Amino acid sequence: MVTLFLCAFGKKHLVTALLQVEDLARHFVVQRTLFGRPLATVKAVDGVSFSIEAGDTFGLVGESGCGKSTLGRLILRLIEPQRGRILFEGKNITALGESDLRMFRRNAQLIFQDPYASLNPRMTVEQILLEPLFLHDVVPSPKRAQRVTELLRLVGLSPSAAQRYPHEFSGGQRQRIAIARALAVEPKLIVCDEPVSALDVSIRSQVLNLLRDLQRRFGLTYIFISHDLAVVKHIANKVAVMNLGQFVELAPARELFSSPRHPYSRALLAAIPVPNPQARRERIILHGELPSPIAPPPGCRFHTRCPFVVERCRTEVPKLEFERQDRAVACHRAGDLPPAEPVAGPRMSRSLEHLMAAFARKSDRRAAAGVDMIGPK
Ligand SMILES: Nc1ncnc2c1ncn2[C@@H]1O[C@H](COP(=O)(O)OP(=O)(O)O)[C@@H](O)[C@H]1O
Ligand code: SF4
Numbered sequence: 001m002v003t004l005f006l007c008a009f010g011k012k013h014l015v016t017a018l019l020q021v022e023d024l025a026r027h028f029v030v031q032r033t034l035f036g037r038p039l040a041t042v043k044a045v046d047g048v049s050f051s052i053e054a055g056d057t058f059g060l061v062g063e064s065g066c067g068k069s070t071l072g073r074l075i076l077r078l079i080e081p082q083r084g085r086i087l088f089e090g091k092n093i094t095a096l097g098e099s100d101l102r103m104f105r106r107n108a109q110l111i112f113q114d115p116y117a118s119l120n121p122r123m124t125v126e127q128i129l130l131e132p133l134f135l136h137d138v139v140p141s142p143k144r145a146q147r148v149t150e151l152l153r154l155v156g157l158s159p160s161a162a163q164r165y166p167h168e169f170s171g172g173q174r175q176r177i178a179i180a181r182a183l184a185v186e187p188k189l190i191v192c193d194e195p196v197s198a199l200d201v202s203i204r205s206q207v208l209n210l211l212r213d214l215q216r217r218f219g220l221t222y223i224f225i226s227h228d229l230a231v232v233k234h235i236a237n238k239v240a241v242m243n244l245g246q247f248v249e250l251a252p253a254r255e256l257f258s259s260p261r262h263p264y265s266r267a268l269l270a271a272i273p274v275p276n277p278q279a280r281r282e283r284i285i286l287h288g289e290l291p292s293p294i295a296p297p298p299g300c301r302f303h304t305r306c307p308f309v310v311e312r313c314r315t316e317v318p319k320l321e322f323e324r325q326d327r328a329v330a331c332h333r334a335g336d337l338p339p340a341e342p343v344a345g346p347r348m349s350r351s352l353e354h355l356m357a358a359f360a361r362k363s364d365r366r367a368a369a370g371v372d373m374i375g376p377k
C-alpha cells in the first residue's frame with residue numbers, strides 16, 4: 001500500500017509498505033486418484049491480502065491448521081503460491097530470478113518453533129553462525145569470527161558458546177542461537193513461527209523480551225505467528241485472525257483485544273482462561289464440529305459454529321470489508337452484532353506479568369551495556 005505523507009519541510013513523499021500481500025493462495029493436493037488426478041485439496045491459504053509497515057510486529061493468530069505457517073512460508077518464498085502477489089519494498093518477489101531471490105532471502109528470515117530441529121547437531125555454534133555469513137558474504141572473512149562473537153553477545157550468550165554443539169544448550173538458549181543465525185545476515189523482516197510455544201513460561205518471557213529489544217535496536221519488522229493470544233497481545237501492534245485459510249479480522253492489537261468484532265475472534269478471546277476468578281468474561285461456547293479444511297462449509301466458513309448465524313451466512317461468502325486501512329472484518333452481521341462485552345483480553349498470570357517486567361528491565365540494561373552473561377547450561 002502506498003501512503004502519501006507530508007514531511008517536516010512540507011514536501012510530499014511516497015512511503016511504500018515493507019510488505020504487501022495481494023490475494024495470496026496456496027492449495028495442497030492431499031489425495032489423488034490412481035491416475036494422479038486431484039481427489040482432495042486443502043485450501044491452506046485462500047485469498048489473503050494485507051500490508052505491513054517497517055517496524056511493525058504483525059501477529060497472526062488462529063486455531064491449529066488454519067494456515068498460519070503456510071502463509072509465513074509463502075511470504076518467504078519457501079513454497080510457491082497458487083495465485084497472488086507478494087511485494088517486498090515494492091518489488092514483486094513472486095517473480096524474482098535466482099540472484100534477486102538470494103538478496104530477498106538475506107532480507108527476510110525465519111525462526112521456527114523447534115530450534116533443535118533447525119540447528120544442525122553436527123555443527124558447532126560458530127559453524128552455524130558462520131554459514132549464513134559465508135553464504136551471503138555479509139562481512140569480509142577476517143572479520144567473521146569477530147561477528148560471531150558480536151552475534152552471541154547480542155542474543156545474550158557468552159562468546160564461549162561458539163565452540164559448543166546445540167545439544168549442550170537448553171531450549172531457550174537454542175532459540176537464542178536460532179535468533180543469532182537469523183540476525184547474522186542483517187534482515188529487515190523476520191517471520192517468527194511459534195517461536196516460544198515449546199519453551200517454559202519463564203524462558204518464554206526472556207525470549208520475547210529479547211525479540212523486542214532486538215526490534216528496538218535494529219528496527220526489525222516481525223510477522224509473529226502464534227496460537228497463544230496472550231503472547232501475541234504482549235508483542236504485536238497489529239493482529240490478523242485467521243480461520244480456514246482466510247483472514248476474518250484485521251486490527252491494531254489494542255482494538256482487537258478490547259473490542260473484537262468478528263464472532264470467531266470473540267470466541268478465541270473468550271476461550272482463554274482468566275486467572276482472576278472474580279473477573280467477568282463474555283463466554284462464547286462454540287458448538288458444532290471444527291470443519292474439515294478439505295471441505296470447508298459454503299458461505300461463511302465459520303457458519304457451522306457461529307452463535308450469530310443467519311440464513312445468508314450459509315450461502316454468501318462475507319468479504320473482508322475495510323473500515324480503515326488497518327481495521328477490517330469479514331462478517332455479514334459485523335454492523336448489527338451487539339458490542340462485545342468489555343473483556344480483559346488474554347491475560348497472563350500475575351507472576352508471569354511480574355517476570356516479564358523484571359526481565360524487560362534486565363534486558364534493557366544488558367542492551368544498553370552491550371553485554372550479556374548467559375552461558376551454556
Ligand atoms: N505440505 C503440505 N501438504 C499437504 N497439506 C499441508 C501441507 N502443509 C500444510 N498442509 C495443510 O494445510 C493446512 C494449514 O497448515 P498450516 O499452515 O501448517 O497450519 P497452522 O500453521 O495454522 O497450524 C493444514 O490442514 C495442513 O494439514
Ligand atoms: S457471517 Fe454469519 S456465520 Fe459468519 S461470522 Fe458473521 S454472523 Fe457468523
Ligand SMILES: [Mg+2]
Pocket residue numbers: 068069070
Ligand atoms: Mg503452524
